[in-house]
Amino acid sequence: MSLIQPFKSEIDFATGDLSPQRATLRRRLSDMKLMYADRNEAARILSEEGDRLIYEVQGVELPEEEGQIPHCTTRILPGRVGDEYHMTKGHYHARREQGEVYFGLSGRGYLLLQTDSGQTSEIEMVAGSAAYVPPYWAHRTVNIGAEDFVFFSVWEARAGHDYGTIERDGFRMLVLLRDGQPTVVDNPKYV
Ligand code: S6P
Ligand code: ZN
Numbered sequence: 001m002s003l004i005q006p007f008k009s010e011i012d013f014a015t016g017d018l019s020p021q022r023a024t025l026r027r028r029l030s031d032m033k034l035m036y037a038d039r040n041e042a043a044r045i046l047s048e049e050g051d052r053l054i055y056e057v058q059g060v061e062l063p064e065e066e067g068q069i070p071h072c073t074t075r076i077l078p079g080r081v082g083d084e085y086h087m088t089k090g091h092y093h094a095r096r097e098q099g100e101v102y103f104g105l106s107g108r109g110y111l112l113l114q115t116d117s118g119q120t121s122e123i124e125m126v127a128g129s130a131a132y133v134p135p136y137w138a139h140r141t142v143n144i145g146a147e148d149f150v151f152f153s154v155w156e157a158r159a160g161h162d163y164g165t166i167e168r169d170g171f172r173m174l175v176l177l178r179d180g181q182p183t184v185v186d187n188p189k190y191v
Pocket of ligand 1: 057072074088089090091100139140141153155161
């Protein structure tokens, strides 16, 4: 186990920016164009409007060892691809028995969750919401507002990330604009 010196980050709740600056991961539409229900619309945006930023993650890098507790911010920009709101890729933890905590910093979003065995849950999050992602639940976040949706996540370093299952099968629910409202619907293409 590495002996790490104690440290802190200052968080800008509106943007998720960390100070001092930490590693930043940016996901653009081209990184997830096959994940949106309307793939034709994703392709149209890419060719006519360019490769828009969907979300960014800023976090501390820690060794993937027992007892280390990585934490990061995620900022999802407002917008839709067709009727579907901007979202993260979503993942199971590679070690399914590891949970996580999400804390809303600004904006409005949904935390979508599902299990391998077919259970689903959706949690609306605003600034101040502390949501628990229990072990075994895949999780994806969606910006349902007009502003950035920003939240803070804390998990155990050995959890790891399984993106492949969601890339292959999709997520059981979609969040779509219906009658002027963000609405959670079953994904008709879920495998
Ligand atoms: C990590 C945690 C979050 C996400 C981040 C981006 O376990 O759940 O920090 O990594 O919100 O989502 P994704 O699905 O691209 O990792
Ligand atoms: Zn996670």
